[in-house]
Amino acid sequence: MVTSKAKTESKPSFVSTQVTDARRYFLDLTPDEEKPITIVCGGRERVSKDYVVRRTTFPYLCVEFVAEGHGSVELNHKKYPLRPGAVFAYMPNIAHCIRTSSTDPMLKYYIDFTGSEGAKLLRESSLRGDRAIYVSNPEEFVGLFEMFLKEGMSGETHGQDLCAALLPVLFLKLSQRAMPGNVRQPRAYFTYLEARDFIEKEFRKYDTIEEVAEELLTNPASLCRLFRRFGETTPYRLLIRLKIQEAASMLVDQQMMVKEIAAELGFADQFHFSRVFKRVYGLSPEKFSRQSQWST
Known part of the structure; x- marks a missing residue:
């Protein structure tokens, strides 16, 4: 398991330990709420077969993307199936439960962020902040999330700025590739x-x-x-x-x-x-x- 150099030595309590492999970066665990967009942390996780995460709230805005495997997510008591190409989001005060299939565990990416512009991007997207959608061309999103991971883990001065600049690109890509309703990939x-x-x-x-x-x-x-x-x-x-x-x-x-x-x-x-x-x-x-x- 690999992480980038964080601003705190200990791993945040909201980070799941139910993984078999993970690459994570922690850019700013005490973000300035006045900034338009701050990337808090993110990463890629291959979850264990018994992976279940239940939360009644969360400190940040979050977008997750499923690259491999299957599972389900419950957002505000509405359940969505998860499969490759699924993207879902949650925000503070949004209860959620994420569960993997025990026979086909998920590989997923996530980005936690804050800021007025970040919140606006999320609310105006088809994710709304409490929904799951499905995208065509999932491999494009793998490439984009890998770019977040590369810049977030670089340890370089502009890592935060580069990741923050990528967030609007992610939402534009979601707008471009979102499939209508709960449509299965043909x-x-x-x-x-x-x-x-x-x-x-x-x-x-x-x-x-x-x-x-x-x-x-x-x-x-x-x-x-x-x-x-x-x-x-x-x-x-x-x-x-x-x-x-x-x-x-x-x-x-x-x-x-x-x-x-x-x-x-x-x-x-x-x-x-x-x-x-x-x-x-x-x-x-x-x-x-x-x-x-x-x-x-």
Whole structure:
């Protein structure tokens, strides 16, 4: 179990010990209520199979996100199922009970915060301060909460300010990705996740979306519809972006020739590769390589 350097030596009493693994940060356990947003603490917890937390109140505003596993949360006597993609919130004087499934324990993130602007963000969101919602694209939220964790645990001077700046981003993302009502993730969403994961892992092997679709036992039109429905890019753009990112690494780290990289990543020729690279990065591969050398 890892924690960042806290302002107090002992762990706060509200932090659960019913975990098998945790990474936590404590930024300000005595926050100034006059500040618009203060991040008190946060972290990531893999809970034990007997995890149950019952509280009649809580000293701060809190948002929690379930990344893995299942469970339930009761907020002001209303019960919500918890699963990957569930987000819930509570505030002072909101009674709550969080319980995990004993057969599928949760991995969840949390952020505790205070301040008038923080309270406004929470109240004006679909969480309201005493509700649970479900979001599409849960992996985006994992990335965002991991960013909170990284900055919160950094121990650097701007950790508090960076985490406070991320809070409005979190609520904007919730507004963008919240699913209406208690809607379960459609089966098609998991098909989308599988397709995206496949492209991210196997992009080197495929040159066209037709090839990817064939490997996934679907067709290009269906694949594009999935990405249009659940993602923010097309499967082709994702494939190309991953190839060009890999190309940039080859240029800088391996100092490979443009012709070699084009052949390695399946481009028709080095000229086509150079055009695509410039479209993504705004520089030709040669200029990109030179600028990278200057910066090191």
